[in-house]
Amino acid sequence: MGQDEKILAAKQIIDTSSKITVLTGAGISAESGIPTFRDSDGMWNNIKPQDIASPHAFKKDPGLVWEWYDWRRRIINRANPNQGHYALAEIERQKEKFTLITQNIDGLHEIAGSINLVELHGNIWEIRCEKCDKVIKNYEVPLPELPPKCNTCGEITRPNVVWFEEIIPMHMIDQALLSIEESDLMMIIGTSGVVEPAASMGLLAKQSGKQVIEINLEETPNSAIYDISLQGKSGEILPLFYDIAKTYN
Numbered sequence: 619m620g621q622d623e624k625i626l627a628a629k630q631i632i633d634t635s636s637k638i639t640v641l642t643g644a645g646i647s648a649e650s651g652i653p654t655f656r657d658s659d660g661m662w663n664n665i666k667p668q669d670i671a672s673p674h675a676f677k678k679d680p681g682l683v684w685e686w687y688d689w690r691r692r693i694i695n696r697a698n699p700n701q702g703h704y705a706l707a708e709i710e711r712q713k714e715k716f717t718l719i720t721q722n723i724d725g726l727h728e729i730a731g732s733i734n735l736v737e738l739h740g741n742i743w744e745i746r747c748e749k750c751d752k753v754i755k756n757y758e759v760p761l762p763e764l765p766p767k768c769n770t771c772g773e774i775t776r777p778n779v780v781w782f783e784e785i786i787p788m789h790m791i792d793q794a795l796l797s798i799e800e801s802d803l804m805m806i807i808g809t810s811g812v813v814e815p816a817a818s819m820g821l822l823a824k825q826s827g828k829q830v831i832e833i834n835l836e837e838t839p840n841s842a843i844y845d846i847s848l849q850g851k852s853g854e855i856l857p858l859f860y861d862i863a864k865t866y867n
Protein backbone atom coordinates (compact mmCIF):
# COMPACT_ATOMS: atom_id res chain seq x y z
CA MET A 619 0.00 0.00 0.00
CA GLY A 620 1.42 3.43 -1.00
CA GLN A 621 1.68 6.38 1.41
CA ASP A 622 -1.46 8.09 0.06
CA GLU A 623 -3.51 4.91 0.40
CA LYS A 624 -2.13 4.38 3.92
CA ILE A 625 -3.09 7.94 4.87
CA LEU A 626 -6.61 7.44 3.53
CA ALA A 627 -6.92 4.15 5.39
CA ALA A 628 -5.63 5.78 8.58
CA LYS A 629 -8.08 8.69 8.22
CA GLN A 630 -10.94 6.21 7.83
CA ILE A 631 -9.91 4.41 11.04
CA ILE A 632 -9.50 7.68 12.98
CA ASP A 633 -12.84 9.06 11.73
CA THR A 634 -14.67 5.91 12.83
CA SER A 635 -12.91 5.61 16.23
CA SER A 636 -14.65 7.30 19.16
CA LYS A 637 -12.07 6.40 21.85
CA ILE A 638 -8.45 7.09 21.02
CA THR A 639 -5.24 6.80 23.03
CA VAL A 640 -2.10 8.45 21.69
CA LEU A 641 1.53 7.96 22.75
CA THR A 642 4.04 10.60 21.69
CA GLY A 643 7.80 10.90 21.86
CA ALA A 644 10.46 13.48 21.06
CA GLY A 645 9.74 13.27 17.33
CA ILE A 646 6.50 15.24 17.64
CA SER A 647 8.46 18.20 19.03
CA ALA A 648 11.31 18.00 16.49
CA GLU A 649 9.52 20.43 14.12
CA SER A 650 9.28 22.86 17.05
CA GLY A 651 13.10 23.00 17.12
CA ILE A 652 13.61 20.67 20.10
CA PRO A 653 16.31 18.04 19.44
CA THR A 654 15.33 14.39 19.76
CA PHE A 655 17.49 11.83 21.56
CA ARG A 656 18.41 9.07 19.10
CA ASP A 657 18.30 10.70 15.67
CA SER A 658 21.60 11.34 13.91
CA ASP A 659 21.60 14.84 15.48
CA GLY A 660 20.01 13.61 18.72
CA MET A 661 21.09 14.62 22.21
CA TRP A 662 22.37 11.17 23.14
CA ASN A 663 25.00 11.39 20.41
CA ASN A 664 27.04 13.84 22.48
CA ILE A 665 26.53 12.51 26.00
CA LYS A 666 25.68 9.20 27.64
CA PRO A 667 22.17 9.52 29.13
CA GLN A 668 23.27 7.85 32.36
CA ASP A 669 25.97 10.54 32.79
CA ILE A 670 23.44 13.39 32.92
CA ALA A 671 19.87 12.12 33.37
CA SER A 672 20.23 9.68 36.27
CA PRO A 673 20.16 9.76 40.10
CA HIS A 674 23.86 8.89 40.42
CA ALA A 675 24.85 11.66 37.96
CA PHE A 676 22.83 14.13 40.07
CA LYS A 677 24.37 12.85 43.31
CA LYS A 678 27.85 13.17 41.81
CA ASP A 679 27.41 16.68 40.36
CA PRO A 680 23.97 18.33 40.76
CA GLY A 681 25.29 21.57 39.29
CA LEU A 682 26.33 19.87 36.03
CA VAL A 683 22.98 18.11 35.71
CA TRP A 684 21.18 21.40 36.28
CA GLU A 685 23.38 23.13 33.68
CA TRP A 686 22.15 20.60 31.12
CA TYR A 687 18.49 21.03 32.12
CA ASP A 688 18.88 24.82 32.17
CA TRP A 689 20.21 24.54 28.61
CA ARG A 690 17.18 22.38 27.60
CA ARG A 691 14.81 24.83 29.31
CA ARG A 692 16.25 27.67 27.19
CA ILE A 693 15.66 25.67 23.97
CA ILE A 694 12.15 24.62 25.02
CA ASN A 695 11.32 28.16 26.15
CA ARG A 696 11.93 29.36 22.57
CA ALA A 697 9.84 26.52 21.07
CA ASN A 698 6.16 26.66 20.15
CA PRO A 699 3.77 23.81 19.52
CA ASN A 700 3.71 22.74 15.86
CA GLN A 701 0.84 21.58 13.65
CA GLY A 702 1.20 18.07 15.03
CA HIS A 703 0.54 19.20 18.61
CA TYR A 704 -2.43 21.33 17.51
CA ALA A 705 -3.90 18.53 15.39
CA LEU A 706 -3.92 16.17 18.37
CA ALA A 707 -5.67 18.81 20.51
CA GLU A 708 -8.27 19.20 17.74
CA ILE A 709 -8.84 15.46 17.42
CA GLU A 710 -9.29 15.29 21.21
CA ARG A 711 -12.09 17.87 20.95
CA GLN A 712 -13.88 15.75 18.36
CA LYS A 713 -13.75 12.41 20.20
CA GLU A 714 -15.86 10.83 22.95
CA LYS A 715 -12.76 9.71 24.82
CA PHE A 716 -9.15 10.75 24.20
CA THR A 717 -6.00 10.22 26.25
CA LEU A 718 -2.61 11.62 25.29
CA ILE A 719 0.32 9.80 26.89
CA THR A 720 3.58 11.61 26.29
CA GLN A 721 7.19 10.76 27.05
CA ASN A 722 8.07 14.41 26.40
CA ILE A 723 8.77 16.81 29.26
CA ASP A 724 8.54 19.99 27.14
CA GLY A 725 4.94 20.88 28.00
CA LEU A 726 4.07 21.67 24.35
CA HIS A 727 0.98 19.40 24.26
CA GLU A 728 -0.58 21.36 27.13
CA ILE A 729 0.20 24.69 25.45
CA ALA A 730 -1.39 23.39 22.23
CA GLY A 731 -4.61 22.68 24.13
CA SER A 732 -4.44 18.96 24.92
CA ILE A 733 -6.40 18.30 28.11
CA ASN A 734 -6.40 14.61 29.06
CA LEU A 735 -2.62 14.35 29.27
CA VAL A 736 -0.37 11.77 30.98
CA GLU A 737 3.20 13.14 31.22
CA LEU A 738 4.92 9.80 31.83
CA HIS A 739 8.40 11.29 32.25
CA GLY A 740 7.39 14.47 34.11
CA ASN A 741 7.69 18.11 33.14
CA ILE A 742 10.81 20.25 32.71
CA TRP A 743 8.99 23.29 34.17
CA GLU A 744 8.57 21.57 37.55
CA ILE A 745 11.28 21.35 40.23
CA ARG A 746 11.18 19.00 43.25
CA CYS A 747 12.90 19.47 46.60
CA GLU A 748 15.40 16.76 47.44
CA LYS A 749 14.52 17.05 51.14
CA CYS A 750 10.82 17.92 51.57
CA ASP A 751 9.70 16.61 48.13
CA LYS A 752 7.74 19.80 47.44
CA VAL A 753 7.04 20.26 43.72
CA ILE A 754 6.65 23.74 42.26
CA LYS A 755 6.36 25.19 38.77
CA ASN A 756 9.42 27.25 37.83
CA TYR A 757 9.63 29.02 34.47
CA GLU A 758 12.77 31.11 35.11
CA VAL A 759 15.05 31.13 32.02
CA PRO A 760 17.90 31.08 32.65
CA LEU A 761 17.72 29.85 36.26
CA PRO A 762 19.29 32.48 38.54
CA GLU A 763 21.18 29.88 40.59
CA LEU A 764 22.15 26.24 39.97
CA PRO A 765 20.96 24.05 41.59
CA PRO A 766 17.76 26.02 42.41
CA LYS A 767 16.82 25.93 46.09
CA CYS A 768 13.51 24.90 47.64
CA ASN A 769 11.46 28.00 48.55
CA THR A 770 10.21 26.22 51.68
CA CYS A 771 13.18 24.47 53.29
CA GLY A 772 16.09 25.94 51.33
CA GLU A 773 17.50 22.56 50.27
CA ILE A 774 18.56 21.86 46.67
CA THR A 775 15.92 20.79 44.17
CA ARG A 776 16.00 18.48 41.14
CA PRO A 777 14.05 18.54 37.87
CA ASN A 778 10.66 16.83 38.44
CA VAL A 779 11.32 14.33 35.64
CA VAL A 780 11.86 10.55 35.50
CA TRP A 781 15.53 9.66 35.04
CA PHE A 782 17.14 6.47 33.82
CA GLU A 783 17.20 3.83 36.59
CA GLU A 784 14.05 5.45 38.09
CA ILE A 785 10.55 4.05 37.90
CA ILE A 786 7.51 5.88 36.58
CA PRO A 787 4.86 6.40 39.32
CA MET A 788 2.48 3.43 39.17
CA HIS A 789 -0.64 5.62 39.03
CA MET A 790 0.65 7.11 35.76
CA ILE A 791 1.24 3.67 34.24
CA ASP A 792 -2.17 2.47 35.46
CA GLN A 793 -3.82 5.53 33.87
CA ALA A 794 -2.00 4.90 30.59
CA LEU A 795 -2.83 1.19 30.48
CA LEU A 796 -6.49 1.77 31.39
CA SER A 797 -6.83 4.31 28.59
CA ILE A 798 -5.37 1.80 26.12
CA GLU A 799 -7.76 -0.90 27.38
CA GLU A 800 -10.77 1.41 26.98
CA SER A 801 -9.82 2.71 23.52
CA ASP A 802 -10.71 1.55 20.00
CA LEU A 803 -7.53 2.94 18.48
CA MET A 804 -3.97 3.66 19.59
CA MET A 805 -1.73 6.11 17.73
CA ILE A 806 2.03 6.06 18.31
CA ILE A 807 3.77 9.20 17.15
CA GLY A 808 7.41 10.30 17.05
CA THR A 809 9.01 7.70 19.26
CA SER A 810 11.83 5.25 18.52
CA GLY A 811 10.05 2.69 20.69
CA VAL A 812 13.12 1.60 22.66
CA VAL A 813 12.42 2.91 26.17
CA GLU A 814 10.05 0.96 28.42
CA PRO A 815 7.26 0.98 29.41
CA ALA A 816 6.20 3.18 26.50
CA ALA A 817 7.94 0.88 24.01
CA SER A 818 5.59 -2.01 24.85
CA MET A 819 2.36 -0.03 24.80
CA GLY A 820 1.78 -0.45 21.09
CA LEU A 821 2.30 -4.21 21.29
CA LEU A 822 -0.04 -4.36 24.30
CA ALA A 823 -2.68 -2.46 22.34
CA LYS A 824 -2.36 -4.90 19.43
CA GLN A 825 -2.58 -7.89 21.79
CA SER A 826 -5.73 -6.33 23.29
CA GLY A 827 -7.34 -6.24 19.84
CA LYS A 828 -6.95 -2.48 19.28
CA GLN A 829 -6.02 -0.99 15.95
CA VAL A 830 -2.63 0.76 16.03
CA ILE A 831 -1.42 3.51 13.72
CA GLU A 832 2.22 4.66 13.89
CA ILE A 833 3.54 7.96 12.56
CA ASN A 834 7.32 8.27 12.60
CA LEU A 835 10.04 9.79 10.46
CA GLU A 836 11.51 6.35 9.95
CA GLU A 837 10.54 2.74 10.63
CA THR A 838 10.89 1.50 14.20
CA PRO A 839 11.38 -2.05 15.61
CA ASN A 840 7.60 -2.31 16.07
CA SER A 841 6.44 -0.87 12.72
CA ALA A 842 5.73 -4.27 11.19
CA ILE A 843 3.23 -5.28 13.90
CA TYR A 844 1.05 -2.17 13.60
CA ASP A 845 -2.01 -1.92 11.36
CA ILE A 846 -0.66 1.16 9.59
CA SER A 847 2.87 2.60 9.86
CA LEU A 848 3.29 5.99 8.21
CA GLN A 849 6.77 7.36 7.61
CA GLY A 850 6.96 11.13 7.58
CA LYS A 851 6.84 14.28 9.72
CA SER A 852 4.05 14.26 12.29
CA GLY A 853 3.55 18.02 11.81
CA GLU A 854 2.68 17.33 8.16
CA ILE A 855 0.72 14.09 8.51
CA LEU A 856 -1.44 14.73 11.62
CA PRO A 857 -3.28 17.80 10.22
CA LEU A 858 -4.60 15.52 7.45
CA PHE A 859 -6.58 13.59 10.05
CA TYR A 860 -8.97 16.03 11.56
CA ASP A 861 -12.03 17.14 9.69
CA ILE A 862 -12.03 20.90 9.26
CA ALA A 863 -15.78 20.74 8.53
CA LYS A 864 -16.46 19.20 11.95
CA THR A 865 -14.32 21.88 13.53
CA TYR A 866 -16.27 24.76 12.12
CA ASN A 867 -19.91 23.67 12.17
Ligand code: APR
Pocket residue numbers: 642643644645646648649654655656657660667721722739807808809810811812813833834835836838850851852853
Ligand atom coordinates in the same frame (compact mmCIF):
# COMPACT_ATOMS: atom_id res chain seq x y z
N1 APR B 1 7.92 13.52 12.92
C1 APR B 1 7.76 12.23 13.35
N2 APR B 1 8.77 11.51 13.89
C2 APR B 1 9.97 12.11 14.00
C3 APR B 1 10.21 13.45 13.58
C4 APR B 1 9.11 14.15 13.01
N3 APR B 1 9.23 15.41 12.57
N4 APR B 1 11.52 13.75 13.82
C5 APR B 1 12.06 12.65 14.39
N5 APR B 1 11.15 11.67 14.48
C6 APR B 1 11.31 10.33 15.05
C7 APR B 1 12.69 9.74 14.93
O1 APR B 1 12.82 9.03 13.70
C8 APR B 1 12.76 8.80 16.14
O2 APR B 1 12.36 7.48 15.78
O3 APR B 1 11.06 10.44 16.44
C9 APR B 1 11.75 9.40 17.12
C10 APR B 1 12.42 9.98 18.35
O4 APR B 1 13.03 8.93 19.05
P1 APR B 1 13.95 9.27 20.32
O5 APR B 1 14.89 10.36 19.98
O6 APR B 1 14.47 7.95 20.83
O7 APR B 1 12.92 9.88 21.39
P2 APR B 1 11.87 9.08 22.27
O8 APR B 1 11.38 7.86 21.57
O9 APR B 1 10.86 10.07 22.71
O10 APR B 1 12.75 8.63 23.55
C11 APR B 1 12.05 8.02 24.62
O11 APR B 1 14.06 8.11 25.93
O12 APR B 1 15.94 9.30 26.48
C12 APR B 1 14.69 8.93 26.92
O13 APR B 1 13.34 10.09 28.47
C13 APR B 1 13.82 10.14 27.15
O14 APR B 1 11.46 10.37 26.75
C14 APR B 1 12.68 9.95 26.16
C15 APR B 1 12.69 8.44 25.91
